[in-house]
Amino acid sequence: MEGRHETPQFEHSVRTPTNFPPFSKQTRAMWAKSGDESGNLSLPQHLMDTAGVAAVVYDTWVAEPIKRRLTEGLSLSDDQVRDLYIWLAGVHDCGKACLKFQTQLEQKGGFEHLVFNLTDAGLPLRVGGLEKTLTKMPHGICSGVLILNWLMEQGFDYPTAELLSSVADAHHGVPSPVEDRDRIETILSAYPNEWQEVHRELLNTMAEAIDVQSTLETLKTNSLNDAAAIQLLTGLVVIADWIASNPEAFPMVVTGTQEERVQLGMQATDLTAPWSGRAIDGDVDKLYQSSFDWPDHYRARSVQAAMVEAAKTVTEPTLIILEAETGVGKTEAALAAAHVIANATDAQGIYFAAPTMATANGLLERTIAWTKNTTEAEAVASLYLAHSKNQLSQPYQRLRFKGIGEDYPTGDNVVASSWMSGRRRGLLSNVVVGTVDQVLMMALRQRYSMLRHVALAGKIIIFDEVHAYDTYTSDYLETTLEWLAHYGATVIMMSATLPPDRRNALVKAYTGQEVATPSHSYPLITVASGSSQHSIAPEPSPTNLEATLEVIEDSDEVLLREMEALLNDGGVALIICNTIARAQEAYTALLQSFPDEVELHHAGFMAWERSEKEDRLRTELGPGAHRGESRPHLKIVVATQVAEQSLDIDADVLITDIAPMDLLIQRIGRLHRHDRPLTDRPAALREPRVFVRSIDSLTPHPVLNSGAEAIYGAKVLLSTILHLPDTFKRPDDVAPLVRAVYAPEQEVPAEWVEEWEKAEVLNQARQEAAHSRSKSFRIKSPNECSRLSDLFGDLQRAAVRLGDEEIGAAQVRDAEPAVEVIPILGSEEEYAPLGTDWVITGNPELNYRQALHLASSTVRLPARMTRYDHDFNDVVGSLEQLTPTAWNKHYLLKGQLALPLNEDGEAELGRFRVRYSSELGIEILSDGQGDNVS
Template sequence: MTGSPRRRDNFESSIDSFVDRLSPQARSLWAKSGDETGHLSLAQHLIDSACVAAVVFDTYVSNSLKENLAQNLKLSVEEVRQLYIWLAGLHDLGKGTLTFLGQLDMKPEFRHLLSRVADAGLPIAMSKLEAGRKSMPHSVSSGLILRNWLEEKGFSRRQANWVSSTVDAHHGVASGDERDAIDNVLSEYPPEWRAVHNELIDAMTETVGVHGVLESLKSLRNPLAAEAQILTGLIVMADWIASNPDAFPMVVSGTQTQRVESGMRAIDLTVPWSPVQLSDDIHDLFRNSFGWPATFQARPIQQAMADVAKTCTEPSLIILEAETGVGKTEAALAAAQIIAASNEAQGVYFAAPTMATANGLLERTMNWARNTTESGAVSSLYLAHSKNQLSKPFQNLRFQDIDEDASDPSADGEVVASSWMSGRRRGLLSNIVVGTVDQVLMLALRQRYSMLRHAALAGKIIIFDEIHSYGAYSSDYLATTLEWLAHYGATVIMMSATLPTDEREKLIEAYTGNSVEEHSNAYPLITVAGESSLRYVTPEQSPTNLEARITIIDDTITALEELLGRLLVDGGVALIICNTIARAQEVYGVLDATYSSEVELHHAGFMAWQRSEKEDRMRHELGPDSHRGEGRPWRKIVVATQVAEQSLDIDTDVLVTDLAPMDLIIQRIGRLHRHGRPESDRPEQLRKPQVFIRAIESLEPAPTINSGANAVYDPLVLLKTLLQLPTVFKRPDDVATLVQSTYSDHHAVPKEWEGVWAEASSESEQRIDRAHQRSKSFRIDSPLDTHRLHDLFGDLTKATVQLGDEEKGAAQVRDAEPTVEVIPIQQADGFYTPFDREEQIISEVPMSYKQAFQLASSTVRLPLRMTRFDSDFEAVIDALERSTPMEWNDHYLLKGQLALSLDANGEASLGRFRVKYSPELGLESTFDSSDPDVEGRS
């Protein structure tokens, strides 16, 4: 851009003298009281932050995000850079206030800093108005000082508020009601103080050379909060880096240029992802990217996705609908690689439906990232969920040297877990992120420091795995998230085996802002939607790979026992999926009496390490490489809940499942005859796939569905599923037809069903209405409807405060009440043991990492009914806190965790509940019969 190199040179040449050019009054202000080595002046911290911002913009921010900001702000990229540096260099203006300086009065060792301010000629006596305030956050003061300066320069109040809000919000929340009161305080400040405030702003304005940018901003009508949100996120990054004492110490030595170079070397901030040069041969691209053999040929779905990606010339929503097992994951990653090479995205976020799925994807994604990162380049990788510290592959990546894992540096790039970008709230800033879908949906959530999440995701390609039929509540969050990602110019890739047409079209409308005029019911299908175009690509359909007979059976335990007795007389592997933990525990208890060691129970109510062991064992026994007589059991019954529904690579001979929505039944059928096997692996009577449906208590004259199923799923969708349920299911032939017909609004309802249908319709409509209403509570508005940064935060005091931000946020976007997580232990005199473990841990003695890791791997969540009501919550938490060892708060893996102290029988009383934990059944809870007031409170 014309003139930009000269302006950049002016900034770089003037930073060394920035502090020295200021008046003694401006130089007397402090920003950080520091340590034994010294303190840091406000002027020094401001120029540190401005210089860091320049490096962040030049080395970290992707070209795609720079260009999006420039387009939306009607500035050039160089002007956006200047604006960002200037704002970062002014973010702590509010530390030049008496309230901030007054903190030193309480610390005698630092009072000399306050004396320096007085000696420089600044009055240090507070006005009555300021002295009477309980708080005066320096971030709010920063915004107001800058706003008032902007108004003096000819900005309207609206424009000045927009610019200054980025500075105001650098502590994670844009202020609201308190601004006017604090502005009144600042209006009474002596002229000497106002002169210093203006001097700091004028000096930074001159140093950055931002005058022309500010003039351009005056003509920007109705700027949106979205751009302020991104700028604020980048300001927070610069502030946090400049505030790191290991990088920017309190003692200043050498030139400012040298200080910045040294500081940034201490912060392992990686540049945007640099994909390797693409091969023209799609088969070669997949071989190279995933390390597959030279004989590998890309599947039709994968070829089609690669072809689509090559033609994406604008930010797009790409939806891939195809059956399980055709390589959708690799197709999406390859498409992301192709698009990133074209649009220079910052990286990729791979959003998995669960923590377990994310963990399973981690190593695959790490290998792909190494293979696809340009030789000599470094990509940072992060595992984004609350249990990432328990992932051994991720921890190994965190603690290895950059070059440690590269056997041939000339062949592949490096993948590291950046220590700075693995910190709290910073992990999403990494280039390649694997995590849960909640982390992306929280983009649409009112939440402290949401600006960092926006800045981290706005420049990435976002891949959503396993998108099915979301409920109304989560669909609202997903739609809003897509609106924001589209506004930021982020390309989104979504995958599903079973997506209703209406749901697909809602996603398209959310992302593009356009109604869908052209429809498609093809399967498999790739939809490519952008602001100016919509097209459908229909890859070649796979041949029929499964034909299963579907039979409804009686819901009694006796009927289930008789069925299994017939089916498993010659052995075989049966999977029984129940909709609730209680049903699964009941089924297991009965079958264990007959089949004993041949039955395994799997649900979310087991400790984390036991769940992991169960899944690993099942993958080994029932995976593609195990055969009868060679690791595959002669007979086995797996009783599970929805945890076996997806992303668990097991192959069973017969499926018995509770009634669920059609798309989820199809997902469950994905565990049936999943792998190609020799006939000898399956008993003769199970060589043809069979599905048996339970949880229907009666069919005549109209269906009566188990109450647990109706509690978990929409009752109308269950009736529609039952109405459309075929006697024979062919995959992939029937997938699209069954899903679309189930979620259609047009059904030939039998006369005998009309009463229950009307009742279910009413209940469904009420649930959906309630969900839409609830979703508004903490969900932000569309980016096109949001102009004030404050509107992205609102009143955060209403949020649940009992749990951490991440847990609260994840529960909020899932429409789930946060549940309490506990670690079962058994205590004795002077020591305790993790439940079902032998190692004794001495009380009140610091723990080893091994002991803490063992405990942290033993978490289990209490049933929601135990903490749903405030009185129960308080009683349960009080009991748990009393039994939690004090030393847990001293270890980073256990800080904030609660212990469930069990007696010798594995039982405990919590409030009005009695809980029991056993390795066989997991966690059980009942009302405590010894509580005299159970009946009254239940």
């Protein structure tokens, strides 16, 4: 980066290992990195580099909560933990001293010298029969076997030696199967003496140089069975290995002393120290004013003040659950509490987990501003946006042009670390804003899970909108809470509508205990740790909304008639539908009477179009827009669930499909959301009104729309209808209604009993199926894991296939991995990106502007198109053939699929005919059976 200073990002007092004795000629002949034209890197050098990096990582990046967890889990002192980590990093690749690895380039031109070095050093190259039969002999497994045997020679018992050696065994992301280790053990035990001497030399030399012997002696006497501590150590070894393997930081040509090499390598790696928050005085109002740029006269609300007071009581890992209505400043309250707790516990930073990419993007700039305002003046904070589309976020990309080590204006010391923005590394940053999936994947059997664990274990985790999780995802959430508590991470959770049973389940997952004294207060702050529980009931807000509710017939004719009557004098109507197809249908029906006033919003638009639509809506319907100026005289917004959480818009009237009560209340949060002058709303809509549809009949019992029932299940919808009030007051009715709907025992009308019992049976079956599915790739509770392989169970090989972030996100959401496409007009040989007047001919390499626009044009195909293997193969196979090959040459488009459309905006994919338009988004027109299914 231009203008970047060469200030090292670690203290000069860091003790890096430098007292390595000379290695033998045989050991120096071993290579670790085949390198480039400048040369190759020897195995001893790579191990020394990794040990040196580990020392710096431990002293500068590893936060105090992680150090405390490791000292407790390993029954060692802090210095002993440090030495053990450096030694494990220094021997992690010793298994590269095997014939399969060292001779793999024998037939590759230009690398013959690497093999000649071995023979010149007197090392025999006879490969045994069993080794010849192996197509692969992973050096991670070899390292684990060699370390295991060496530790047992030092007097370790097998279980302890096996647990320690699993760090090296799993440093490529997943522990190896037992049968593979046994096979390689047999091979290595038969190696010639010359090779076995190299193995001993590597392990002995590292032990002597790091002076780890006394630590190992202590470990011999300990009963080591803490898989969580080993998981953290493995994650730390991965970090050290990845840094030391970067040739830009640790070049193949070795010059200067080892201490200088490590110092220069870490200067080239912008790894930041744990977050350092500004000191906090006792004035709560001043804390909020300085943190969020509030004016001096602004006072914290009761919920916000109570959260800070709750945070001040935290002296151990704690779960804080904040329940309060929308619009009271829960986001600011959570960040302020995190600031207090981070200062008290020396946390590594925070992770702010949002339900969707859109909400994460919406939180980003607020969190950047908070981080600038709260980071200590002389410190630098690294920030990361954790979702798969972060390259398209301009606020985040602007941070990446700053360099760590530069001189910053006051309050401008927040950057996106270049190294920590790499694949799988972003969560290592101090402050992370991202989707909840990235945290829930802690509970997923997934390659490199240890890196995710070590990245989150030292942070304060903030979960937003925790009410919105189904049974399947709740299983992942509860397992994640168990692991976060086990690591000693404090967790803050927020919800506007949390059923008491869910609150109890969250507390039990984190503390292992039920809620001691259930409270029906609202708002409510629950504070729970392993040793204590208490609740705080902040002063409630006055009633800020009183809306009438009415169920209307579910037909396009009735919808149109209601709109014409309600909007006779103009106004803003919001219609929320449960599916894209219903939203498209409602939009089309309204066009005949409102050709210029109706607008469609759902997740089936290209990313940039959806973003533009949402930005326009926020401008037109936000708090600063007024009728007669930017707020339209008449507008109808038809949307799906995207309007529940991610859109800060204010409607005069709401028409919504039936949904669970907590989600209905979220939707009602968009009705009369902002205080407005009377002139902003037409006289007929000055009293808030809600109309509920998607119910086919109410008598003699409710008959639900099949789409609503498929999404949410019949029981919760019937219970919602049972308790649907004629008038809803906010916040007064929020907690009582949610509590009533989710109560385990219900009194239902006699006419409902048969349908209710059917719904209960189906709900029970649905929940049992969800619990069963969630076990497929979910890791065990930390209390059930005594070995690293316990985190992967019998699915070690399957876990490797789950490396893709999109697949992992789908796995924790009980969603089908969606296939993303980029619609273009034309063919791969000549096409126009939608929304441009460009014509790209002949499949040329794309410039940045073209690639960025295309990368911003992704849209997800409906899941039913790729649900079954034969459809997936047909659809994706067709798309791969139709995608310009030049796309794979640009980092923004690598792996993306094109959807070439004809002049009508349509395409044939397998048995499906689809259409994309800027008006309706993605549609399935037919499924190959001649049926129109849009």
